[in-house]
Each structure stands twice: as C-alpha cells, then as structure tokens.
Amino acid sequence: xxxxxxxxxxxxxxxxxxGSVLPRPIAWLSTQDLLGVANLxxxxxxxxxxxxxxxxxxxxxxxxxxxxxxxxANIRATGEFVVxxxxxxxxxxxxxxxxxxxxxxxxxDLAGLEKVRSKQVKAPGVARSPxxxxxxxxxxxxxxxxxxxxxxVLGEIRHLHVDDAVYHAGRINLQALHPxxxxxxxxxxxxxxxxxxxxx
Numbered sequence: 001x002x003x004x005x006x007x008x009x010x011x012x013x014x015x016x017x018x019g020s021v022l023p024r025p026i027a028w029l030s031t032q033d034l035l036g037v038a039n040l041x042x043x044x045x046x047x048x049x050x051x052x053x054x055x056x057x058x059x060x061x062x063x064x065x066x067x068x069x070x071x072x073a074n075i076r077a078t079g080e081f082v083v084x085x086x087x088x089x090x091x092x093x094x095x096x097x098x099x100x101x102x103x104x105x106x107x108x109d110l111a112g113l114e115k116v117r118s119k120q121v122k123a124p125g126v127a128r129s130p131x132x133x134x135x136x137x138x139x140x141x142x143x144x145x146x147x148x149x150x151x152x153v154l155g156e157i158r159h160l161h162v163d164d165a166v167y168h169a170g171r172i173n174l175q176a177l178h179p180x181x182x183x184x185x186x187x188x189x190x191x192x193x194x195x196x197x198x199x200x
Contacts, residue, residue, distance in 0.1 A: 010148045015184065018044075023181025023189045027058045028084040028094055031074035032123040033103070038115065039070045040097045040107035040126070042086065044182035045150075054157040055138055056083055059150050063100070066146040070103045075153060079137040080121035083155070084129035088178040088190060120159045130166045130177055134159035 005013060018024075027046035031039045045059035060072045068076065075081050086094045096111040108115050108124070115124035118134045125132040135155030143150045166176040174191060181189045 018182075019184035022183050024183075026086045026094070026180065026182055027056070028086050028090075028097070028126065028129065029058065029071045030082040030084060030108075030123050030125055031071050031080070032078060033070075033074050034077050037104060038106045038108050038124055039074055039103070040084075040111070040113070041069070041071050042094050042098050043071070046083075049154055053138070056133060056135060056155045056157060058083070058153045058155070059143075060153060062147055062149045062151075064147045066149065068151070070101075072140075072151055072153065073103070074123075075137055076140065078122065080123050081135050081137075081153075081155060082118055082121065082123050082125045083133040083135060084126040085131040085177075086180055087130050088180060090126070090128060091180055091188065118159065125161065130163040131172070132161040133157045134161075 008016070024044040025046050027043045029039075029041055029043060033039070043058050043060055045061075047057050049055040049057035060069055063069055071081070093111040093113050097107040101107060101110065107113075108126075114127040116127040116132075118125055118132075121134045121136065123134075125134070133155075135157055138154040138156045140154075141152040143152060162172070166173050168176075174194060179191055181191070183189055
C-alpha cells in the first residue's frame, strides 16, 4: 500500500493510524462541570508533552456532530482535570465509562467507582487508580473542524499521587503497575515482558 493520505476517507485513515501507532497509553480523564457533576472518560491519544513545565497532552476528537465531548467542555469551563492511569484491575470500569452518555450522567456512579478528593483541583480522581495527575489547563489547540476535528489539550501537572504498591526506589514498578495499552478497535494489551537496551 502506498497512497496520498489526502485521498483516504476519515474512517480509513483512523483505522490505519490506530492500527499502527500502538500500543497507546490511556488517559482516563475525570472532570467536573460548573454544577459539580463529575465526568469520566478514557482517551488513548495521550502522551507526556514536557518536563518544565510538566505537561501531559491529550487529543480529544469531536462528537459526530462536530461539538465538544463532555470532558473537553468541562475542561474549557473549569480549566482543570485529573488523568487517572488505568491498570489491569480497572479495565471493566474503564470500558463502562467510554460510552457517549448524556452530560448529566456521572460515570463514576455508573461504573461503581469510588471518587477521591483531589488536592489542588476540584475534579475528583478515581480512588483505585494507582497513579493520578491533577492538572490545570495550559492550553487548547483546536485542530480541524466538524466531526473529523479534534482539540489538543495540554495540562500542567500540579499534583501527583502514586500508590505505594507501585512505587519503588524512586521509580514506578512496571510489574506492580500492570498498565494496559490501547490497540485498534476493541483491542487492548498488557505489558507482559519488557527488555532494556543500553544507549550507544
């Protein structure tokens, strides 16, 4: 296959990207609207964007009608969110939270998840998440428009929570964390083994 991406329709391009850029870490975003209603949703277009300031980057695709998803609407309104890291023990609850529910639905309640109060933002965190990043909005960059558009959200980390069970000697213990990654479609993966290479 060899083609000009401008000749591909959105669905085909999406399938190629999500089937080859992987595994992708999952940002399980918890937000809260101005009325105090919590929202929880997973996003797999997610990575670290900087250290000084410490930034996380999450790309949120638009709804099919071109409007903002609830997570993004809440981030724009409040300027705050929490990135909860998903491990093997939380996959079912994460999956429950990924449907397109109405804005007034609290996905914490829907998935039977306990909230934990954050230290520096109003949005709650997932109590059972082994790592939580409390973030304030650094900037939003709208990319494209309509149903195929997206918004790149940069969040500055203000507070970090790490469960003692996954922390050892100043590092995260990968085997204890049991992180999951997103593959194409309904696929997910676990880190079963890892290896090291000395840099030249």
